[in-house]
Amino acid sequence: MLLKIKNVRKTYRGPLRRGPVVRANDGITLDVDAGQVYGLLGHNGAGKTTLVNQVVGLLKPDAGSIELAGVDLVAHPGHARQVCSLQPQAQLPITGLKPRQAIDLIGGLRGARRQDVEARRDRLVEALDIGEWLETDGQKLSGGVKRLVSFAMAAVVPGRLVILDEPTNDVDPVRRRLLWDAVRSLADEGAAVLLVTHNVVEAERAVDRLAILDDGRVVAEGTPAQLKADLEHELRLDLSLEPGAAMPAAASFVLRFKPNGSRAQAIIDSGRAASAIAWAQDLRSRGVVGEFSLTPASLEDVYVELVSNTDRRPGAAPELGPGPSREASHAHAA
Amino acid sequence: MRTLRSFVLLTRWQVLRLQGMLPLAVVVQVLFAFGIVVGYPLLFPQIDQMTVLFLATGAPAITLITMGLVVLPQVVAQARTEGSLEYMRSLPVPRMLFLAADLTVWLAIVLPGVVFAVIIGAWAFDLTLSVSITIVPAVLLVAVTAAAIGYAMASVLPPMVAMLLTQALVFGVLIFSPINFPSERLPGWLQDIHAVLPVQAMAEVIRGSLASKAFPLTAGPFLLLGTWCLLALGLSYLALRRRA
Numbered sequence: 001m002l003l004k005i006k007n008v009r010k011t012y013r014g015p016l017r018r019g020p021v022v023r024a025n026d027g028i029t030l031d032v033d034a035g036q037v038y039g040l041l042g043h044n045g046a047g048k049t050t051l052v053n054q055v056v057g058l059l060k061p062d063a064g065s066i067e068l069a070g071v072d073l074v075a076h077p078g079h080a081r082q083v084c085s086l087q088p089q090a091q092l093p094i095t096g097l098k099p100r101q102a103i104d105l106i107g108g109l110r111g112a113r114r115q116d117v118e119a120r121r122d123r124l125v126e127a128l129d130i131g132e133w134l135e136t137d138g139q140k141l142s143g144g145v146k147r148l149v150s151f152a153m154a155a156v157v158p159g160r161l162v163i164l165d166e167p168t169n170d171v172d173p174v175r176r177r178l179l180w181d182a183v184r185s186l187a188d189e190g191a192a193v194l195l196v197t198h199n200v201v202e203a204e205r206a207v208d209r210l211a212i213l214d215d216g217r218v219v220a221e222g223t224p225a226q227l228k229a230d231l232e233h234e235l236r237l238d239l240s241l242e243p244g245a246a247m248p249a250a251a252s253f254v255l256r257f258k259p260n261g262s263r264a265q266a267i268i269d270s271g272r273a274a275s276a277i278a279w280a281q282d283l284r285s286r287g288v289v290g291e292f293s294l295t296p297a298s299l300e301d302v303y304v305e306l307v308s309n310t311d312r313r314p315g316a317a318p319e320l321g322p323g324p325s326r327e328a329s330h331a332h333a334a
Numbered sequence: 335m336r337t338l339r340s341f342v343l344l345t346r347w348q349v350l351r352l353q354g355m356l357p358l359a360v361v362v363q364v365l366f367a368f369g370i371v372v373g374y375p376l377l378f379p380q381i382d383q384m385t386v387l388f389l390a391t392g393a394p395a396i397t398l399i400t401m402g403l404v405v406l407p408q409v410v411a412q413a414r415t416e417g418s419l420e421y422m423r424s425l426p427v428p429r430m431l432f433l434a435a436d437l438t439v440w441l442a443i444v445l446p447g448v449v450f451a452v453i454i455g456a457w458a459f460d461l462t463l464s465v466s467i468t469i470v471p472a473v474l475l476v477a478v479t480a481a482a483i484g485y486a487m488a489s490v491l492p493p494m495v496a497m498l499l500t501q502a503l504v505f506g507v508l509i510f511s512p513i514n515f516p517s518e519r520l521p522g523w524l525q526d527i528h529a530v531l532p533v534q535a536m537a538e539v540i541r542g543s544l545a546s547k548a549f550p551l552t553a554g555p556f557l558l559l560g561t562w563c564l565l566a567l568g569l570s571y572l573a574l575r576r577r578a
Contacts, residue, residue: 056424060577077577081426088424090417096351105350108343109425111336 001031008064024050026216039210047216087154089165094138110157143170204299231297237266344435367451390455391541392514394448402480410488429574469543482566489573513537532562
């Protein structure tokens, strides 16, 4: 394993060490291999960015260890910056800089030779299809192009570990695909890629392995297929009701029925697919349902299941207080 | 070699980031220096040769000190607010190069103002200056010390607090520091404080280097300033290395 994160804990306190203690990372353990795209999924505030900032040495863990190729990155943050390249979540203010200048300067600062930087920059610009903005002033770029430039800055001299924090935000659907291809190329060239996202649908297609973070803990870890294994025997029937139609009652073979406004979701056993379609078509012919779709369980279903099961006040990170300490529940799927 | 290249690239990065406002920044610095030399005399009903000499040699010191204690911390605080500082900190660049690159860029911006202030002062008040070679180390020592203090301040304090503190400092430096006037005019307790703070020594090394006949240079202010310089650089180093 190239990157080994073991039992990392990080708490935040309010200004002047007052205010509530926020447990941003609560014993996180995960391994990332070279050539692997590893997804770090979780809702806002789950502790994803805190974790990657500790890997690159911007933050220091309270406890736990982070090793890259056997080197302790917590003790050697200078080495961490040498071997890791980061695309931060925040949009980089590159006012005054043209994308070409920004990418080349970062490549140089990362220690590569000028000719190598320029050759690699050209390949990235072509792969991401951003050539037309190469000489545009940074302040005139759209959010999506800025994000792609920011990716190119991280990928131009990638280091052994590339950390991408929400790389697809603001990017148009066509270039999003180009971006995913470029991410895959980074891994194929031998880098480990740690990809932070809350876009589960995209992650399902792009990652080799993933960890789902919730309240600073890993609640599930494995390949997308492993995580979906529990739901493998289930199918999801989505129903869109016609305007004004009353919510139909669930058919007898439906395992779980979740009505939601003018939509409904029926989870069924995969053996009952034919019955489900017949039922949906009947509803449609009677003018109750407009559209329906039958799909296998997605990673998003797993994600929602896992994250909504946790006892959590909405929008709040957990506070340390008296009471029983919660054990990190690593639901390693088989 | 790698460090030198990083320094050049980092400086280039900062220059490009500032290029839109660069000419304006130089003009403002020139006007600032001009204002101190030409504007301050308006405060006095009668003006003698000594007062004028203090003003003309104080203006360069004030310009350099405000660059380090006010302008640089504001630049750093702004970079922290926009998140660009954190990004730059994720690059494999020795921490002190950030200070070196910013200092180089801003020194280039303020130096025309410094030179202009001296020339305008000498011309307007018909002064004969006796510039000594010590002006080079004096300017560098003042600039580096002020910048290092400013950098340490802006790296450790929350950006808003750092911004406010710079406002308080500019006030203290412009009005309550013996830069444009002899320290004997201050109350005794404030004189004692300024005897150990770096500001008075900053003014003295510049003044002594520009008008060495009227203000003979001694080693004292250089030593005090050198101590402050090392201390401030050490603090900056710790502040820049800090991981929250």
